[in-house]
Amino acid sequence: MQTKAGFVTIIGKPNVGKSTLTNKLLGEELSIITSKPQTTRKRILGVLDEKEYQIIFLDTPGILEPKYLLQEKLLEFIESSVKDADVLIFMITAKDIAKELESIQKENIKKLISKKSQRKILVINKIDLSNEETITKALKLFEDSNLFEKVIPISALENYNLDNLLNSILEYLPFHPKFYPDDQLTDEPEKFFVAEKIREKILEIYHDEIPYSVEVYIEQFKEREKGKDYISAIIVVERESQKPIILNKKGSSI
Structure with missing residues:
Protein backbone atom coordinates (compact mmCIF):
# COMPACT_ATOMS: atom_id res chain seq x y z
CA MET A 1 0.00 0.00 0.00
CA GLN A 2 1.31 3.43 -0.95
CA THR A 3 1.76 5.78 2.00
CA LYS A 4 1.87 9.54 2.30
CA ALA A 5 4.65 11.12 4.36
CA GLY A 6 6.13 14.57 4.73
CA PHE A 7 7.15 17.50 6.89
CA VAL A 8 4.70 20.14 8.11
CA THR A 9 6.25 23.28 9.60
CA ILE A 10 4.14 25.53 11.83
CA ILE A 11 5.25 29.16 12.00
CA GLY A 12 3.79 32.40 13.36
CA LYS A 13 4.37 35.19 15.84
CA PRO A 14 4.85 34.39 19.56
CA ASN A 15 1.83 33.17 21.54
CA VAL A 16 -0.48 32.42 18.61
CA GLY A 17 -0.89 28.80 19.75
CA LYS A 18 1.67 26.90 17.64
CA SER A 19 2.74 24.58 20.47
CA THR A 20 -0.85 23.98 21.58
CA LEU A 21 -1.78 23.02 18.02
CA THR A 22 1.23 20.70 17.70
CA ASN A 23 0.39 18.94 20.96
CA LYS A 24 -3.30 18.58 20.02
CA LEU A 25 -2.55 17.12 16.58
CA LEU A 26 -0.03 14.67 18.03
CA GLY A 27 -2.16 13.77 21.04
CA ILE A 55 3.16 13.51 9.30
CA ILE A 56 6.29 15.04 10.80
CA PHE A 57 5.28 18.28 12.54
CA LEU A 58 7.91 20.94 13.22
CA ASP A 59 6.92 23.39 15.98
CA THR A 60 9.05 26.54 15.79
CA PRO A 61 9.92 29.61 17.92
CA GLY A 62 7.77 32.71 17.45
CA ILE A 63 8.75 35.09 14.65
CA LEU A 64 10.20 38.38 15.90
CA GLU A 65 12.45 41.03 14.38
CA PRO A 66 15.76 39.86 15.93
CA LYS A 67 17.27 42.41 18.30
CA TYR A 68 20.01 40.30 19.87
CA LEU A 69 21.95 37.07 19.33
CA LEU A 70 19.46 34.66 20.92
CA GLN A 71 16.63 35.95 18.71
CA GLU A 72 18.89 35.69 15.63
CA LYS A 73 19.53 32.02 16.48
CA LEU A 74 15.81 31.40 16.95
CA LEU A 75 15.13 32.92 13.53
CA GLU A 76 17.71 30.54 12.04
CA PHE A 77 15.77 27.59 13.53
CA ILE A 78 12.60 28.92 11.89
CA GLU A 79 14.23 29.44 8.48
CA SER A 80 15.78 25.95 8.40
CA SER A 81 12.45 24.38 9.43
CA VAL A 82 10.63 26.24 6.65
CA LYS A 83 13.13 24.92 4.09
CA ASP A 84 12.39 21.33 5.19
CA ALA A 85 8.61 21.69 4.86
CA ASP A 86 6.34 20.01 2.32
CA VAL A 87 3.41 21.90 3.85
CA LEU A 88 3.78 25.26 5.59
CA ILE A 89 1.22 26.34 8.18
CA PHE A 90 1.26 30.05 8.96
CA MET A 91 -0.66 30.66 12.17
CA ILE A 92 -2.32 33.85 13.37
CA THR A 93 -5.05 34.61 15.90
CA ALA A 94 -8.52 36.06 15.43
CA LYS A 95 -7.89 38.81 18.00
CA ASP A 96 -6.95 41.56 15.53
CA ILE A 97 -7.37 40.39 11.94
CA ALA A 98 -6.37 43.71 10.30
CA LYS A 99 -3.04 43.78 12.14
CA GLU A 100 -2.42 40.12 11.34
CA LEU A 101 -2.95 40.74 7.62
CA GLU A 102 -0.61 43.73 7.80
CA SER A 103 2.09 41.66 9.52
CA ILE A 104 1.99 39.03 6.74
CA GLN A 105 2.85 41.77 4.22
CA LYS A 106 6.14 42.50 6.03
CA GLU A 107 9.27 41.54 4.10
CA ASN A 108 10.68 39.10 6.67
CA ILE A 109 7.45 37.08 6.73
CA LYS A 110 6.86 37.25 2.97
CA LYS A 111 10.38 35.92 2.48
CA LEU A 112 9.66 32.99 4.81
CA ILE A 113 6.51 31.96 2.95
CA SER A 114 7.74 32.64 -0.59
CA LYS A 115 8.92 29.11 -1.53
CA LYS A 116 6.72 28.20 -4.49
CA SER A 117 6.99 24.42 -4.20
CA GLN A 118 5.38 24.36 -0.75
CA ARG A 119 1.67 24.11 -0.14
CA LYS A 120 0.66 26.82 2.32
CA ILE A 121 -2.22 26.89 4.78
CA LEU A 122 -3.19 29.94 6.82
CA VAL A 123 -4.61 28.89 10.18
CA ILE A 124 -6.65 31.46 12.13
CA ASN A 125 -6.56 30.31 15.75
CA LYS A 126 -8.56 31.40 18.81
CA ILE A 127 -11.71 32.06 16.78
CA ASP A 128 -13.68 31.76 20.01
CA LEU A 129 -12.25 35.23 20.82
CA SER A 130 -13.91 36.80 17.77
CA ASN A 131 -17.36 36.85 16.13
CA GLU A 132 -18.70 35.14 13.02
CA GLU A 133 -18.91 38.33 10.94
CA THR A 134 -15.27 39.23 11.62
CA ILE A 135 -14.12 35.69 10.83
CA THR A 136 -16.07 35.64 7.54
CA LYS A 137 -14.52 38.98 6.47
CA ALA A 138 -11.07 37.72 7.46
CA LEU A 139 -11.44 34.54 5.42
CA LYS A 140 -12.35 36.61 2.36
CA LEU A 141 -9.41 39.00 2.89
CA PHE A 142 -6.84 36.24 3.19
CA GLU A 143 -8.29 34.17 0.36
CA ASP A 144 -8.04 37.24 -1.90
CA SER A 145 -4.36 37.71 -0.94
CA ASN A 146 -3.43 34.57 -2.96
CA LEU A 147 -0.63 33.75 -0.52
CA PHE A 148 -2.26 30.57 0.73
CA GLU A 149 -3.97 27.55 -0.81
CA LYS A 150 -6.39 27.35 2.11
CA VAL A 151 -7.50 29.49 5.05
CA ILE A 152 -8.80 27.45 7.98
CA PRO A 153 -10.30 28.90 11.20
CA ILE A 154 -9.70 26.78 14.32
CA SER A 155 -9.60 26.79 18.09
CA ALA A 156 -6.64 24.58 19.04
CA LEU A 157 -7.51 24.75 22.73
CA GLU A 158 -11.11 23.66 22.09
CA ASN A 159 -10.21 21.10 19.37
CA TYR A 160 -12.47 22.99 16.95
CA ASN A 161 -12.00 22.24 13.22
CA LEU A 162 -8.75 20.31 13.74
CA ASP A 163 -10.11 17.38 11.69
CA ASN A 164 -10.59 19.73 8.75
CA LEU A 165 -7.02 21.00 9.15
CA LEU A 166 -5.62 17.47 9.34
CA ASN A 167 -7.52 16.44 6.19
CA SER A 168 -6.15 19.49 4.35
CA ILE A 169 -2.60 18.58 5.39
CA LEU A 170 -3.11 15.03 4.13
CA GLU A 171 -4.47 16.36 0.84
CA TYR A 172 -1.20 18.23 0.23
CA LEU A 173 1.18 15.60 1.61
CA PRO A 174 3.26 13.78 -1.05
CA PHE A 175 3.24 10.02 -1.57
CA HIS A 176 6.44 8.85 0.09
CA PRO A 177 7.74 6.01 2.29
CA LYS A 178 7.68 6.76 6.02
CA PHE A 179 10.69 8.63 7.37
CA TYR A 180 10.61 7.25 10.93
CA PRO A 181 9.83 3.90 12.58
CA ASP A 182 6.16 3.43 13.51
CA ASP A 183 6.81 3.78 17.25
CA GLN A 184 9.03 6.90 17.13
CA LEU A 185 7.39 10.08 18.42
CA THR A 186 10.29 12.54 18.20
CA ASP A 187 13.99 12.90 17.43
CA GLU A 188 14.89 14.35 20.84
CA PRO A 189 16.12 12.25 23.80
CA GLU A 190 14.03 11.94 26.95
CA LYS A 191 16.49 14.19 28.82
CA PHE A 192 15.57 17.09 26.53
CA PHE A 193 11.89 16.89 27.47
CA VAL A 194 12.72 16.56 31.17
CA ALA A 195 14.76 19.78 30.91
CA GLU A 196 11.93 21.48 28.99
CA LYS A 197 9.36 20.48 31.61
CA ILE A 198 11.53 21.99 34.37
CA ARG A 199 11.96 25.19 32.32
CA GLU A 200 8.18 25.34 31.78
CA LYS A 201 7.56 25.20 35.54
CA ILE A 202 10.17 27.91 36.20
CA LEU A 203 8.51 30.24 33.67
CA GLU A 204 5.05 29.48 35.08
CA ILE A 205 5.98 30.02 38.73
CA TYR A 206 8.26 33.06 38.50
CA HIS A 207 6.67 34.98 35.59
CA ASP A 208 8.62 38.26 35.15
CA GLU A 209 11.06 37.59 38.00
CA ILE A 210 13.06 35.16 35.86
CA PRO A 211 13.61 36.02 32.17
CA TYR A 212 12.80 33.45 29.51
CA SER A 213 16.54 33.08 28.74
CA VAL A 214 16.83 30.69 31.72
CA GLU A 215 18.46 27.40 30.70
CA VAL A 216 18.16 23.89 32.16
CA TYR A 217 20.70 21.09 31.69
CA ILE A 218 20.11 17.53 32.87
CA GLU A 219 23.19 15.99 34.51
CA GLN A 220 21.60 12.68 35.46
CA PHE A 221 18.29 11.01 34.76
CA LYS A 222 17.66 7.59 36.26
CA GLU A 223 14.38 5.73 36.03
CA ARG A 224 13.56 3.62 39.07
CA GLU A 225 11.35 0.56 39.16
CA LYS A 226 9.90 1.68 42.49
CA GLY A 227 9.38 5.21 43.73
CA LYS A 228 10.22 8.47 41.95
CA ASP A 229 12.78 8.80 39.14
CA TYR A 230 16.09 10.50 40.01
CA ILE A 231 16.84 13.77 38.19
CA SER A 232 19.88 16.00 38.67
CA ALA A 233 19.54 19.31 36.81
CA ILE A 234 21.57 22.50 36.46
CA ILE A 235 19.51 25.70 36.20
CA VAL A 236 21.37 28.63 34.61
CA VAL A 237 20.08 32.18 35.17
CA GLU A 238 21.37 35.50 33.83
CA ARG A 239 22.30 37.18 37.10
CA GLU A 240 23.54 36.17 40.54
CA SER A 241 20.57 37.98 42.10
CA GLN A 242 18.18 35.52 40.44
CA LYS A 243 19.61 32.48 42.21
CA PRO A 244 17.85 33.11 45.56
CA ILE A 245 14.57 33.66 43.68
CA ILE A 246 14.83 30.19 42.15
CA LEU A 247 15.98 28.54 45.37
CA ASN A 248 13.84 30.42 47.91
CA LYS A 249 14.40 29.81 51.61
CA LYS A 250 16.44 26.63 52.16
CA GLY A 251 15.70 25.53 48.60
CA SER A 252 11.95 25.27 49.28
CA SER A 253 10.98 26.30 45.73
CA ILE A 254 13.03 23.50 44.23
Whole structure:
Protein backbone atom coordinates (compact mmCIF):
# COMPACT_ATOMS: atom_id res chain seq x y z
CA MET A 1 0.00 0.00 0.00
CA GLN A 2 1.31 3.43 -0.95
CA THR A 3 1.76 5.78 2.00
CA LYS A 4 1.87 9.54 2.30
CA ALA A 5 4.65 11.12 4.36
CA GLY A 6 6.13 14.57 4.73
CA PHE A 7 7.15 17.50 6.89
CA VAL A 8 4.70 20.14 8.11
CA THR A 9 6.25 23.28 9.60
CA ILE A 10 4.14 25.53 11.83
CA ILE A 11 5.25 29.16 12.00
CA GLY A 12 3.79 32.40 13.36
CA LYS A 13 4.37 35.19 15.84
CA PRO A 14 4.85 34.39 19.56
CA ASN A 15 1.83 33.17 21.54
CA VAL A 16 -0.48 32.42 18.61
CA GLY A 17 -0.89 28.80 19.75
CA LYS A 18 1.67 26.90 17.64
CA SER A 19 2.74 24.58 20.47
CA THR A 20 -0.85 23.98 21.58
CA LEU A 21 -1.78 23.02 18.02
CA THR A 22 1.23 20.70 17.70
CA ASN A 23 0.39 18.94 20.96
CA LYS A 24 -3.30 18.58 20.02
CA LEU A 25 -2.55 17.12 16.58
CA LEU A 26 -0.03 14.67 18.03
CA GLY A 27 -2.16 13.77 21.04
CA GLU A 28 0.98 14.22 23.17
CA GLU A 29 2.42 17.10 25.19
CA LEU A 30 5.75 17.47 23.41
CA SER A 31 6.07 21.27 23.32
CA ILE A 32 5.96 23.21 26.58
CA ILE A 33 3.41 26.02 26.80
CA THR A 34 3.59 29.24 28.84
CA SER A 35 2.33 32.81 28.43
CA LYS A 36 5.89 34.07 27.77
CA PRO A 37 6.86 34.89 24.17
CA GLN A 38 9.27 32.45 22.51
CA THR A 39 8.93 29.75 25.14
CA THR A 40 9.84 27.38 22.28
CA ARG A 41 13.60 27.82 21.75
CA LYS A 42 14.30 25.41 18.91
CA ARG A 43 12.27 23.45 16.47
CA ILE A 44 10.42 20.56 18.14
CA LEU A 45 9.83 17.55 15.91
CA GLY A 46 6.80 15.34 16.51
CA VAL A 47 5.72 12.31 14.46
CA LEU A 48 2.05 11.50 13.86
CA ASP A 49 2.06 7.95 12.51
CA GLU A 50 -0.91 6.07 11.07
CA LYS A 51 -1.15 3.07 8.75
CA GLU A 52 -1.75 5.18 5.61
CA TYR A 53 0.43 8.21 6.43
CA GLN A 54 3.14 9.77 8.56
CA ILE A 55 3.16 13.51 9.30
CA ILE A 56 6.29 15.04 10.80
CA PHE A 57 5.28 18.28 12.54
CA LEU A 58 7.91 20.94 13.22
CA ASP A 59 6.92 23.39 15.98
CA THR A 60 9.05 26.54 15.79
CA PRO A 61 9.92 29.61 17.92
CA GLY A 62 7.77 32.71 17.45
CA ILE A 63 8.75 35.09 14.65
CA LEU A 64 10.20 38.38 15.90
CA GLU A 65 12.45 41.03 14.38
CA PRO A 66 15.76 39.86 15.93
CA LYS A 67 17.27 42.41 18.30
CA TYR A 68 20.01 40.30 19.87
CA LEU A 69 21.95 37.07 19.33
CA LEU A 70 19.46 34.66 20.92
CA GLN A 71 16.63 35.95 18.71
CA GLU A 72 18.89 35.69 15.63
CA LYS A 73 19.53 32.02 16.48
CA LEU A 74 15.81 31.40 16.95
CA LEU A 75 15.13 32.92 13.53
CA GLU A 76 17.71 30.54 12.04
CA PHE A 77 15.77 27.59 13.53
CA ILE A 78 12.60 28.92 11.89
CA GLU A 79 14.23 29.44 8.48
CA SER A 80 15.78 25.95 8.40
CA SER A 81 12.45 24.38 9.43
CA VAL A 82 10.63 26.24 6.65
CA LYS A 83 13.13 24.92 4.09
CA ASP A 84 12.39 21.33 5.19
CA ALA A 85 8.61 21.69 4.86
CA ASP A 86 6.34 20.01 2.32
CA VAL A 87 3.41 21.90 3.85
CA LEU A 88 3.78 25.26 5.59
CA ILE A 89 1.22 26.34 8.18
CA PHE A 90 1.26 30.05 8.96
CA MET A 91 -0.66 30.66 12.17
CA ILE A 92 -2.32 33.85 13.37
CA THR A 93 -5.05 34.61 15.90
CA ALA A 94 -8.52 36.06 15.43
CA LYS A 95 -7.89 38.81 18.00
CA ASP A 96 -6.95 41.56 15.53
CA ILE A 97 -7.37 40.39 11.94
CA ALA A 98 -6.37 43.71 10.30
CA LYS A 99 -3.04 43.78 12.14
CA GLU A 100 -2.42 40.12 11.34
CA LEU A 101 -2.95 40.74 7.62
CA GLU A 102 -0.61 43.73 7.80
CA SER A 103 2.09 41.66 9.52
CA ILE A 104 1.99 39.03 6.74
CA GLN A 105 2.85 41.77 4.22
CA LYS A 106 6.14 42.50 6.03
CA GLU A 107 9.27 41.54 4.10
CA ASN A 108 10.68 39.10 6.67
CA ILE A 109 7.45 37.08 6.73
CA LYS A 110 6.86 37.25 2.97
CA LYS A 111 10.38 35.92 2.48
CA LEU A 112 9.66 32.99 4.81
CA ILE A 113 6.51 31.96 2.95
CA SER A 114 7.74 32.64 -0.59
CA LYS A 115 8.92 29.11 -1.53
CA LYS A 116 6.72 28.20 -4.49
CA SER A 117 6.99 24.42 -4.20
CA GLN A 118 5.38 24.36 -0.75
CA ARG A 119 1.67 24.11 -0.14
CA LYS A 120 0.66 26.82 2.32
CA ILE A 121 -2.22 26.89 4.78
CA LEU A 122 -3.19 29.94 6.82
CA VAL A 123 -4.61 28.89 10.18
CA ILE A 124 -6.65 31.46 12.13
CA ASN A 125 -6.56 30.31 15.75
CA LYS A 126 -8.56 31.40 18.81
CA ILE A 127 -11.71 32.06 16.78
CA ASP A 128 -13.68 31.76 20.01
CA LEU A 129 -12.25 35.23 20.82
CA SER A 130 -13.91 36.80 17.77
CA ASN A 131 -17.36 36.85 16.13
CA GLU A 132 -18.70 35.14 13.02
CA GLU A 133 -18.91 38.33 10.94
CA THR A 134 -15.27 39.23 11.62
CA ILE A 135 -14.12 35.69 10.83
CA THR A 136 -16.07 35.64 7.54
CA LYS A 137 -14.52 38.98 6.47
CA ALA A 138 -11.07 37.72 7.46
CA LEU A 139 -11.44 34.54 5.42
CA LYS A 140 -12.35 36.61 2.36
CA LEU A 141 -9.41 39.00 2.89
CA PHE A 142 -6.84 36.24 3.19
CA GLU A 143 -8.29 34.17 0.36
CA ASP A 144 -8.04 37.24 -1.90
CA SER A 145 -4.36 37.71 -0.94
CA ASN A 146 -3.43 34.57 -2.96
CA LEU A 147 -0.63 33.75 -0.52
CA PHE A 148 -2.26 30.57 0.73
CA GLU A 149 -3.97 27.55 -0.81
CA LYS A 150 -6.39 27.35 2.11
CA VAL A 151 -7.50 29.49 5.05
CA ILE A 152 -8.80 27.45 7.98
CA PRO A 153 -10.30 28.90 11.20
CA ILE A 154 -9.70 26.78 14.32
CA SER A 155 -9.60 26.79 18.09
CA ALA A 156 -6.64 24.58 19.04
CA LEU A 157 -7.51 24.75 22.73
CA GLU A 158 -11.11 23.66 22.09
CA ASN A 159 -10.21 21.10 19.37
CA TYR A 160 -12.47 22.99 16.95
CA ASN A 161 -12.00 22.24 13.22
CA LEU A 162 -8.75 20.31 13.74
CA ASP A 163 -10.11 17.38 11.69
CA ASN A 164 -10.59 19.73 8.75
CA LEU A 165 -7.02 21.00 9.15
CA LEU A 166 -5.62 17.47 9.34
CA ASN A 167 -7.52 16.44 6.19
CA SER A 168 -6.15 19.49 4.35
CA ILE A 169 -2.60 18.58 5.39
CA LEU A 170 -3.11 15.03 4.13
CA GLU A 171 -4.47 16.36 0.84
CA TYR A 172 -1.20 18.23 0.23
CA LEU A 173 1.18 15.60 1.61
CA PRO A 174 3.26 13.78 -1.05
CA PHE A 175 3.24 10.02 -1.57
CA HIS A 176 6.44 8.85 0.09
CA PRO A 177 7.74 6.01 2.29
CA LYS A 178 7.68 6.76 6.02
CA PHE A 179 10.69 8.63 7.37
CA TYR A 180 10.61 7.25 10.93
CA PRO A 181 9.83 3.90 12.58
CA ASP A 182 6.16 3.43 13.51
CA ASP A 183 6.81 3.78 17.25
CA GLN A 184 9.03 6.90 17.13
CA LEU A 185 7.39 10.08 18.42
CA THR A 186 10.29 12.54 18.20
CA ASP A 187 13.99 12.90 17.43
CA GLU A 188 14.89 14.35 20.84
CA PRO A 189 16.12 12.25 23.80
CA GLU A 190 14.03 11.94 26.95
CA LYS A 191 16.49 14.19 28.82
CA PHE A 192 15.57 17.09 26.53
CA PHE A 193 11.89 16.89 27.47
CA VAL A 194 12.72 16.56 31.17
CA ALA A 195 14.76 19.78 30.91
CA GLU A 196 11.93 21.48 28.99
CA LYS A 197 9.36 20.48 31.61
CA ILE A 198 11.53 21.99 34.37
CA ARG A 199 11.96 25.19 32.32
CA GLU A 200 8.18 25.34 31.78
CA LYS A 201 7.56 25.20 35.54
CA ILE A 202 10.17 27.91 36.20
CA LEU A 203 8.51 30.24 33.67
CA GLU A 204 5.05 29.48 35.08
CA ILE A 205 5.98 30.02 38.73
CA TYR A 206 8.26 33.06 38.50
CA HIS A 207 6.67 34.98 35.59
CA ASP A 208 8.62 38.26 35.15
CA GLU A 209 11.06 37.59 38.00
CA ILE A 210 13.06 35.16 35.86
CA PRO A 211 13.61 36.02 32.17
CA TYR A 212 12.80 33.45 29.51
CA SER A 213 16.54 33.08 28.74
CA VAL A 214 16.83 30.69 31.72
CA GLU A 215 18.46 27.40 30.70
CA VAL A 216 18.16 23.89 32.16
CA TYR A 217 20.70 21.09 31.69
CA ILE A 218 20.11 17.53 32.87
CA GLU A 219 23.19 15.99 34.51
CA GLN A 220 21.60 12.68 35.46
CA PHE A 221 18.29 11.01 34.76
CA LYS A 222 17.66 7.59 36.26
CA GLU A 223 14.38 5.73 36.03
CA ARG A 224 13.56 3.62 39.07
CA GLU A 225 11.35 0.56 39.16
CA LYS A 226 9.90 1.68 42.49
CA GLY A 227 9.38 5.21 43.73
CA LYS A 228 10.22 8.47 41.95
CA ASP A 229 12.78 8.80 39.14
CA TYR A 230 16.09 10.50 40.01
CA ILE A 231 16.84 13.77 38.19
CA SER A 232 19.88 16.00 38.67
CA ALA A 233 19.54 19.31 36.81
CA ILE A 234 21.57 22.50 36.46
CA ILE A 235 19.51 25.70 36.20
CA VAL A 236 21.37 28.63 34.61
CA VAL A 237 20.08 32.18 35.17
CA GLU A 238 21.37 35.50 33.83
CA ARG A 239 22.30 37.18 37.10
CA GLU A 240 23.54 36.17 40.54
CA SER A 241 20.57 37.98 42.10
CA GLN A 242 18.18 35.52 40.44
CA LYS A 243 19.61 32.48 42.21
CA PRO A 244 17.85 33.11 45.56
CA ILE A 245 14.57 33.66 43.68
CA ILE A 246 14.83 30.19 42.15
CA LEU A 247 15.98 28.54 45.37
CA ASN A 248 13.84 30.42 47.91
CA LYS A 249 14.40 29.81 51.61
CA LYS A 250 16.44 26.63 52.16
CA GLY A 251 15.70 25.53 48.60
CA SER A 252 11.95 25.27 49.28
CA SER A 253 10.98 26.30 45.73
CA ILE A 254 13.03 23.50 44.23
